[in-house]
Structure formats: structure tokens, C-alpha cells
Amino acid sequence: MENYDHKNIENNWKEKWYKDNIYEAVDFSPKPKKYILAELPYPSGRALHIGHAMRYTVPEVYSRYLRMKGFNVLFPMGWDAFGLPTEGYAIKANKTPQEVIQELGTNYKAAMQDMGYGIDWNREINTSDPKYYKWTQWLFLKFYENGLAEPKEMPVWWCPELGNLADEEVLTAADGGKVSERGGYKVEKKMYKQWVLKMPMYAEKLIQGLDDTDFPDYIKTAQKNWIDKKVGINITYNIENSDETVIVFTTRPDTNFGATFIVLAPESDIISKITSAEQKAAVDEYVEKAKNKSDMERIVETKVKTGVFLGAYAINPLTTYKMPIYVADYVLGSVGTGAVVGVPGHDMRDFEFAQKFNIPVIRVVVGKDGDKSDITTASQVNESDGTMINSAFLDGMDIHDATEKIMDYLEEKGWGKRTVTYKIRDWVFARQRYWGEPIPVVYKENGEIEAIVKTTDVEGVKKKLPLELPYTKDFKPQSDGSSALARMDDWLNTTDSEGKPAKRETQTMPTWAGSNWYFIRYIDPKNDEVFADFEKMKYWLPVDKYYGDPGHTTMHLLYSRFWYKFFYDLGLVPTTEPYKYRMTGGLLLGPDGQKMSKSRGNVVEPGTLIEQFGADTVRMTLCFIGPYEDTYPWNENSVKAVHKFINNIYALKAKVNGKESSLETQKMYNKMIKNVTGMAENLKMNTAVSEFMIFVNALKKEENINIEIWKGFTKVLAPFIPFTAEELWQEANGFTEWKKENSVHLQEWPTYDEKLATENLLKIAVQINGKVKDEVEVSLAESEDSVKTKVLASEKVKAALGENTIKKFIYVPGKIVNIVA
């Protein structure tokens, strides 16, 4: 008998499928559409690795299932080619990013075709292609024209040898200092004028819009937490012997009668203005030290509170209390107003700080425990509920009522103003790097910024966009922090709209730029007139299911939603939200249980596995190994097991004939179709494969297999093992010549007979007081009385019951009997 020859089978069908583009997504097809999106990869390694394959295979199987269910499916792919990962790879490979992308794009595409992915390659995109980034630049100019993009001083790591560096390229040395990852040079934080996008202006819309999606709750929560909306009040305090004031934001003004100090973030401008002469040296030293710490390090280190007294006092207008002012790095400049008012009785961090610096603690809230004594230990610090005391006109009120009342009072007196703050900040949208979309603006002689073209000027856009990235082999950044573009004089020097000399912007956009809107371009990837045709967008959008990295739950997802919502407000896109549903995939670890990485040497490449076992084996292994969302190690043994399993399927074809299958087999078949359908619908590909295994184990015991059952089986196998399924399907139908419409992948998903799929007679457990004592066979339609009679007739039940009387008889139809004795 023939052996399963994966190489022949796969090469044969792969060629035919892609030549005839059987996975074409048809614009305006009368079939219902499904847009299934998996995040596009950013090429940064020699080849696709098995982790990528995991991310794509399961959604791809799902997209194939939907196609067979009669949907017009868009499952596109492309390359997120700009940005640091590719530039970094180019530096290491000693090539230009252009060469690298050419090479990797080809490799990745070949790898995906080897995997048999059902992709309409006519829609392939590459974010570094001028025809693509023309529109990224055009969209950027929309932000600029509407005042949502502007240059702003923002902190960045700077290295005198390497120029500006990303957080990721900076390490902490043994002495606690900061050094560059490459070369180990000293680096420091400095302010640099960079383009930002004003995302906080969309904070409210980004929160509200979540209601229009079916995102799982954990993703909605993550997005809300990232935006972090807080309702509170800005209180202005006068400073003793000074004209300066300090403004603090607080959500708990109710406790303000207990305020005993103020803490400023080290970044705060007023520090230098109000620090006393005696304290100046100590304060300067502290501020300097805090400068090179990241926000995160500052937060993590707050277990031990540090800080320095400024030698100045603010007056609490409610109590006339003289509150000493400190600088401490646990207060972050980027949060609220960069200053907090310390209420040590009712905030744990404030309490710790007060203990350390011997600041008095005043109790202003009595909690449920009724404790009214002085607060001397951390366990007495009440942060969340209770009744006011020691707070004049607030006394006796619940804290929540008191919060409203005191805010009214502070506003009336002119000491405060109700405010809503968001933690979400301006998004730094520039890199001092070569490999990105050039920002299409120029600096005029007088320093003014001018967009190179108005987005509404159709002819101008055709002429001026894309602003192409000039080619150079010398693409490393400059030591002054600017990108390689700053030394390319021919490109740098240009003219403004009046023909006067001007200089181009030398910063480029971050990788996010292209990936913020790529899902729109797949809809109309070759359009030179607009970024995508509106009618086509109306047909395809929103994306029905978006699968990707859990690390993108906040930033990428939020960023692209922000862009999209802005476009919606401009009337450029047809729906309020880009993605109807989002699901994240887990991480596939190396065989050693560690994250796959080149340095650990545990990277598994699908290429070698495909060579040895075939793509179908790799695909089905990735489906079978575990649930899509979870993280687990790669297991070489699973590949062998699945390969054996596919061999077993293939061998079954020898038993196929026209004879009727046994009733038992018919039942198993219908059950299998029913279960697999439900599982594919819910992306439970691992249990779907189990169903196949159960079915095959049963078929192995049969003498013959009815041809219609066999055809149905090859159809449900098709999304999982497309090559083998095609081979078996073509043979079962006796097709000798390839015809696109005969492909198994364009057939209808099989239906099942509910009667055969449901077992009529069931064995159900009989419990006494929750412990299983016996089993009885019942039919689904049977009445409770009849079941009860059967159960009570059982010898085992009688024995177990003994002398006890039955207090309660519970029968859950088709499930279980429980007797309470």
C-alpha cells in the first residue's frame, strides 16, 4: 500500500492553490463577509519561528472553517518592515535595512506558503514600501493639520557615542549607572524636541468606544486602566513668604483637614524657585540623582521612601496648618500635577513618608472598626471608607458625601477646581533613526514648521507624497542624537511653499505608524488615489476578529483605535471602532520551558520540521498542543505523535468503499462533526483534534468505511491539514485533473444529523449524599418517577442507603441523580 509522502503531496497542492489564488477575498461578494486579522510580523530574524507559526496557524484554521461555512473571508498578511527591530537586525547582519527587508519578506512569505496558509497574496503589504507609507505620511499630516501632532520637549536616553537610544537599548551597570547595550558606553537622560500625538484628547472616546466592541473584559479593563481616568480636584496652596503657589491634584479632598505635608516630583519647575538657601545643595543632589531613574524604577523603589525637605512651607487654607514641602521621587512628574498633598492618616504611601520624616499624623476618618485613637501603626491607616471627624463642617458625614461637599466648598472659596485627569499621556511619535517613515514637514528659515503639502490638495499630494526615504549605506544615528538623515545634505536642504530655503525634519516615525492602520490597507492595497476606497471599507470593516500578542493589549490596540477614531471624526472611515473582537494568543516556549531566544539556543524553526514531517503535521501539532490563549513549552514528542496520527488517517483510505457503515460509526461520525463544528467556532482547536483522534481510533476497528462518511471527514479535516485533506478528497471523488472549484477548501462544511449525534440512552451516575454509588441507564425522555423507580430498585443503592430515609431525590435530566439521606 501507498505510504504517506508529505513532500509530494504538499508541493503538488501548494503550487496549484497559489497559482489559482483559491483563497481570494472578493470585494462586494454577495456572501456574508468575515475579516479575520492576525497581527502582521515585524521581520527581525532570519526566518519565521515556531512561535509566529502558533500565532498564525490557529486563526488561519478558523478562517478556513469560516470559508467552508459559506463566508467571504479576508485573511491577509503583510510585513511591518520599518522600525528598530529591522534596523537592529540590519546592523548585526552588516546590511542595509532595504536589503534585509527584501530578503526577509521573501523568506517569511515562502515560509507561510510552506505552511499552506490560506492567504490572498494579492493583498500583501509592506509598510516600508513608498506606495504604502505615502498614506501613512498623508494620515500623519491629517493629525498635524488638526493640531493633534506637534513637537514637544520629551526625555530620551542619550549616548555621546551612539546618539539617542530606546529604553530597551539601555542597561543598568553593576554600579547602578546607565550604559548602552551595545558598547557599554555611559548614557544619560536629556530633553529632546520630539513629535508627539495628543492622544489624551481622545481619552474619553477611547473609554466610551469599548462599549461598541465585544472585547473580553480583561482587555477592556486593561485599556481603561491604561487610560486611567480619575475625577478629583486641583487645589492651589499658597507658599509662605513667596508669590509662588503649588497645585496638587487629589481624588480625596475629603481628607484635606488631615493634610500635613506636600511632596513635589523631582521634575517640578517650582523646586528651584522655593528651595531655601540652606537646603539647596541637598535638594539639587537629590533631583540630579532622580533624573536618570525611569518611572518604573522610582515606583519599585518606593518601599523605602526617600526625599529631601525644601525648607519651604505651604499653607493649608482649611486649617492654616503649615505644611512642609518635600521633593521625593515616588511622586511622578507625569501623573496629575506632579505634586501631591500628604494625608498620612489615610494613605499608606503618605503614612510611610510621614513616619520616615517625623511628620504629624491627623485622623480625619473613623472606619468600620470604630477606632478613634491616634494613628501610630500602618494597620490603622484607613484608605477606603468611614465617617469624617476632626474636619469642622464635614464631621459625621460619610467620606463620599464629604468629598462632594468639600469640593463645592473649595471651588466656592476659589481654592480649588474640579478636574478630570487621565494617566494616558502624549504619545512620543518620533525616533531619531533612519529606518522609518520620514515625517513630511519642513522647517522654514524662521524656524516655523510647514507641512510639505495640504492633505486636501489632491494634485499636490500626488506630487509631494510619498516623501521618500533616501537610500544610504551609512544609516547609523549621529552622536548629537539626530538620525542619519541629518547628514544627507541633498535630501535635508529643500524649499518651503514660497520657494525659500528650508530644512526637512530628520526624525522618522516609530514602527507603530504603519501598523496603526495596516488593516485598512489590506482592504484596498493597490489604491493610488486614496488610502482605501470608502465603499470597500464599508463592505469589510470592522475587523470581525483580531488575533495578536498579549503584549499589544494596551499600546498597539489603543494606538490603532485612537487613529481610527480620529479618522472616523474626519469622515474617512465608516465605523466608530476598527475591531469588533480581540483575542490574544499565548506564548510558545522553547522545549526547555524558557522563552525562545537565540541567546538561549532554544529556538525551534518550522522549516526543519516541515522538511522532516510536513506542514500538515506542524499545523496540527500547533492546534493540538494546547489552547490558543495559554503559554506552554514546545514538545518534540507531540510532533511525532501527530505525524503518526496523520499517517493513520492516510492509511484508512484503503477501507473506503460504497458499503453502509455500522450504526455505531454513523453515530460517532455525526457526533464528531457536531463537536468539531462547535469547537472550531470557539477556537478550541486542541479539543477538535482530540475529536478526530477518537473518531480515527473507532474507524481503525471497522472493516470498511462508507465513502460519504469519508468525504465528510476529509472536509472537516481540511482546515487543519489542508494538504492531506485535499489529497484524500481529490482521490475519494476520483478527480484526475485539477480544477479550482473542486478543491476541498471551497466545499461546504458538512452538516450532521442531530438525532444520530445525540445519544438517546445514557448511563448516568447515582449519588447518595454526593458520593457516586451506582449507575443507571435512562432515556432522555424518561420521567423522573420512572428514573426514581429504577434507581431505588438497584441493589447497590439499597445497600448504600441501609436504614436511612430519603430526604430529597434530585434528578437532573440526562445528567445525574443525587439522593439526600
Next chain:
RNA sequence: GCCCGGGUGGUGGAAUGGCAGACACGAAAGACUUAAAAUCUUUUGCCUGCAAAGGCGUGCGGGUUCGACUCCCGCCCUGGGCACCA
């Protein structure tokens, strides 16, 4: 520190209020073989027991329920994210 996940046999996992461990892997024993590989058969949560049988068991401690891996409260451990990697 804050936020979001996750903890079930030797391993990956199944079961979303109804017989915990489906389906696999691994392991052990056996068959075939000169032998090995491959293949096939059987066993396999833990403990006591020759067996029959019994007891225990889903990170830990409580609770709700006739019934809890599943729901609620409080812990412990662990993975990820925290804004210039994307």
C-alpha cells in the same frame, strides 16, 4: 509598587455547577524480531490491599449549594505588561 492572566497526574491538557483526569506524551510489562528501530496489545492520579474493596485528591484556608476544578471571601505561588522593542 500598580494592572492583567494562570495554578488539575511524571508532562501538555479535558471537564464552566452534575461520575475530575477526555485526547495525547512519557513510563512499565508483553507480542513480533537474531537484535534494535518501527508497529501492535495491556497497565498507568496518589495511598492501603494479593484481590475484592476502601480512603484521599484540582495551590492553601474559609463560605454558598443536594452537589464546587467551576461561584463568593481571604491568602500563597507563578507568568506577562507598565508608555522609545513592538
